[in-house]
Amino acid sequence: MLQVERLTKNFGGLAAVSLVDMSVRQGELVGLIGPNGAGKTTFFNLLTGYIKPSEGRVRFEGKDITGRKPHRIASAGIVRSFQQDNVFAEFTVLDNLRLAQHLNSGINFWQTVFSTGGARRREREIRQEAEEILELVGISQLAGTAAGSLPHGHKRMLGIAIALACRPKLLLLDEPLAGMNIAEVDETIALVRRLWENGTTILLIEHNMRAAMSVCQRFCVLNFGRKIAEGTPDEIKNDPEVVKAYLGTGSSVA
Amino acid sequence: MDEINVLQGVLNGLTCAGWYVLVAVGLSLVLSIMNIVQLSHGEIYMIGAYVVYYFCVNLGISFYLGFVIAVLASGLLGIVLERVFFRPFRGKPDQALVLSIGLILVFQNIVLAIAGGTPKSYRSPFEGVVKIGSLALSTERLVIIIAGFVLIGALFLFIRFAKNGQAMLAISQDREGAALQGININRLSAIAMFVGCALAGVAGGLVGALFTLTPTMGATVLMKGIAVIILGGLGSISGAVLGGLIIGLIDGLVPVVTSSYMASLIGFAIVILILLFRPRGLWGHE
Amino acid sequence: MSSRKAAGFGATILLVLALVLVGLFVKGPYILHVFILIMMRVVLASSLRLINLSGQLSLAHGGLVTLGAYTSALLAMKLGFSTWLALLVAGVLAGLVSCLIGFPFTRLKGIYFTMVSIFFVQIIVLTVQQWRGLTGGASGLYNIPRPDGFWGIEFKSKTSFFFLMLIVMLASLLIMWAIERSRVGMTFLGIRQADSLAESVGINTTGFKVLAFSIGGFFAGLVGGFYAHYVSALDPTAFGFLFTIYILIYMIVGGAGAFAGPIIGATLLTVLPEVARPLESYMPFVFAAILMLIIFLMPEGLVGLPQRLNRLFRKTAKDQADVAG
Known part of the structure; x- marks a missing residue:
């Protein structure tokens, strides 16, 4: 459904995202994880047209959508949520x-x-x-x-609802759980699972590893703008590169 | 159009460039530090010229004294404006912009009430003409070119080496981050307004001698300043210098062939093209 | 809510009736002229607000009025267009030009857009001054034809112009009101609140911003055309930067957040200089002072006054009750 090839973005001399390949198949629920500053949100901005890539292609349902304007990418069927200014x-x-x-x-x-x-x-x-x-x-x-x-948690939920109202084929969620309390986290995870079961394909950025591990089938891990690992939750947990990346930041994978 | 005319046009263009850069840098500085479009910046320039006129002609004292006072007064006026009008509206750029429009009317009408509407003029002490081969450049124009580039060079050094300059750079790049690092935005805003307005005062005092003074003389200069900073990249000082050179040379060279009207039109067309293809300006990067 | 709606509807009907009565019974040319000025400025300030709905504060309005005025006048004078057709073309052309400059201008957001929009006024004024063969240059145009008469109506008296402008104003306000409460208006407001989010749900934010700018430009051009045939003379600086600032002041002082805001602002600030004749030479200063007071003390504009007074009364009533208790 979504194919990303060698996607790269340089800011000045710095590569925020570098040569990332990944794909999402119809009906999948994929997690995009990585330490702070790994380039996850930049990656979303590249997919949805808010930033133009320096290099690489984004294909959606066979069509090349690289560098299209955000509203045209939305009408192609990729809709995202935001972390800030989300309502x-x-x-x-x-x-x-x-x-x-x-x-x-x-x-x-x-x-x-x-x-x-x-x-x-x-x-x-x-x-x-x-x-x-x-x-x-x-x-x-x-x-x-x-x-x-609205209180923060409800704003986030509304943010997801706004994205849903566009009837997306592929839903991109940017840290939907950030800043939520425990009850809201559980509710939102249940919601994400429900959406996925109803047939929405989802790509999810998440910091809360336990929550992400509990819903996603497959993961893609970014660090310093590069993809360092890809696989099932178990494969990721035991991947030495991933463990190293997370150890370096002091947070744990599982 | 022969070679001499073209070279003469280049010299005139450099004069315009010095003039525009002195005005544009203030606009740019205030924009990048305070996130405010200060539309009454042209009026600060106008006030600078009128203060020199007052000391030179009304009091008959001296151009130099008038000039120094004009520059200081413009700078202090900048500090007052920052404290009284703009500080309460930090984070509300639309309201600050509308306020600065109100200030245009206030300044124009204060000067109109004091000095009257009849055009005024004064002469600077920089008399004579510098000859380079068959080219002629009046000394007062040469002074504008030199003042423009020397002062902007000094500003560069200030930003590069002074502590406050570094802090200003930090704010212009990342407002929230800079605030977190304990940078005093109030003080830097005051410095930005002082420096920006003082430079406008320098421009007013020097250029005032070339033209006649009217209370509405700030409008044209504001337009040029805006063109320069859009062209060079919003909030970039080196960009403003580049933009000033381009707009200045257009205003110097195009009239050699056609008219100054065409120069304005071409300047405008270039700004439109820049907006279409490089909205961050020539110098700004994505 | 619906009782408030009914009250608003009733007040509008009463106001329109009052204006019709003014047109029928007031014969003083001076008073009618002031009314015509008010109605022109109401349309201009309202059209500026329509642009502002999409989050853009434009300072291009004077240029668009000038463009409309000269277009309508020249079409009628040089090409022998019917004045009515000329007027329409003036509006449409101003709208089209807004659309054309809208694309580059809307590349800049917020205050940056405002900054660059100022250019337009200067370019139009300069062009009119320079193109002497067509526009008469700095000396302007004279003897612009009055609107063609029809059905036995001749456009000579102030009364006839009063009614013409009344119709233009009511039609314009009706259209702008319909746009604002429609899905289009909602989209404008959405873009103003969060333009990235609007873009993410598939809204072509550039397109809608340019649309708002073009509709505003159309009405500015229309009013410019009306002015040309009404006053029958034009000079290039009549609608310059100062004029543009005044339109902005009408909108802000009245209140950019409400449909009634620019109507109230344009009315009060047109009447003020007429009743305060002795202050005439200080008027720009007075306007600036009012503008600043509003921004410092009542940023929502004069439309917010009833609510503020209400709150104040309630508070003092409560204080008195507290003191008594």
Whole structure:
């Protein structure tokens, strides 16, 4: 589904991401891990078009999408969540999801400005779909709350819901668990698993190793912008390179 | 268009470059340290020129004294502006920008009320003409070129070697990181405003002698300054020098062939092209 | 909420009725002229706010007004266009030019966009001054034809212009209001709040920003065209940098966050210099002072005044109750 070949990004003289090859197959749940500053978020930014790669290719469903603008990559089916500025703060939670359905709204400029019958009907459907997504993510009770006033954990959940509202083929989650309390972590892990079981392909950056190990089938490990290992959770845990990389940072793999 | 004219155009262009760089560097400094587009920067330049006029013509004392006072006054005005108007709006760049628009009206009308609307002029003591072969350059223009490049060179050295200069560089590259390292943003903002406005005062005092003074004379200079920093790369001092040279040479050379209007138009077209293809400017990297 | 909506609707109807009555019964040309000025500035400040919905603070408006004014005047004078067609073309051309410059300009975000947008005014004004053969250069244009009459209506009296501008204003505000409460308006606001996020859900943020800029440009051009046929004379500096700043001040002082903001701002700040004649030469200073007071004390603009007073009263009432208790 997703093939990445020799993806490289240099900032000045420094290689933030260097010659990374990886692929994600339809229906997989892949974890992207590595110590702080390993280039994981830069890698996401390269995949989704926020940064143009210095070298390398990104192919999605056979099409070359390297260097396309982010909104075109989103319409191709790759949608991401963000760590910061991850919600439309002034909108209500429900409106966040209504706007996020931009791509499949199918309403054009004149229809919405003149508020035609068709547009109004479609908006009702969109509202309904938004409510379903809130249900799925488990934050229905917050539909009318302003997104900016949500506590951190709920903001993160809304961030995932926004990405889901685009009906992604491939969902990229950037540290969805960061800053969550234990109950929220469990909820979110359950959600990620549910999404995956419903058929969404997911690529997940995560710092919380235990949580990542519990959901992902396969891992790709970055360190200093290079891919140092790839494999199942067991293979990764015992990989000497990975152990060394994590020992160097003082955090443990398992 | 013969060789002499072209060389003369280059000299005029260098004069413009010195002039524009002196103004643009202040804009750029304030932009990179404080994240503020200070649109009343052109008015600081205007005030610099009027202060020199006041000492030179109204009081009849001396150009040099007027010039020194103009530069100091511009710099101090910068500190006051930072403290009173811009500091409360740190992190709110839109509001700071609108405030600086208000300041344009305030400064123009204060000067209008004090000095009146009739154009003024004064002469600098740099008389005479320097001849290089068949080329002629008035001494006062030569002074602008030299002042421009010497002062910017000094600023370079300051940034490279002085402790405050290094701290400024750190802020311009990573605001949050710098704040975490305990860099005093208030003090550096004040220094940036002082230096930037003082340089605008230098430009006003020197260039004022070449043209007539009006309360709205800052507008043109602001446009040139903006063109220069967009061209050179936002927030980069070396970029501002490069941008100043380009815009200055265009303004010096193009009128040799057509008109100064075409020079403005070409400058504008280049800025548009830069925005389309290198939005970070010639000097800025991604 | 729906009672507030009803109240807003009722107030709008009353205001429109009041304006119609003014047009029917007020005969003083001076007062009608002030009303026409107010309505023009209401449309301009509102169109500036429409651009601002997408997070862009534009200082290009004066250039677009100049462009519209000269386009409409020249089409009618030199090519013999019907004034109505000329007016429409003026709006469309200003919109198209906004679209063209919008692409490079929107490469810069936030304050950087604002900074570069200033250029446009200067370039248009310079071009009009230099292109003497076409535009009359610095001396300007005279004897621009009045709007063509139809159905026995002649556009000579102030009253006829008052009603024409009233229709232009109401139509413009209606369109801008419809855009704002539509999905398009919602998209603009989303881009303003978090443009990377908007892009990630498939919104072409550049396209929408340019769209907002172009729609704003259309209305600026339209008002410029109206001005040309109304005053019947143009000079290149009428809508320069200062004019642009004033439009911005109307919007900010009234309140950029609410639809009524620019309407209130443009109205009050057009009336102020007329009632405070003795202060005339200090007006720019007064405007700047008002602008600064608003930014320091009430950044949401005058539209926030009722709410603030309300809170203040409640607080003093509570304090008094506390003292009494």
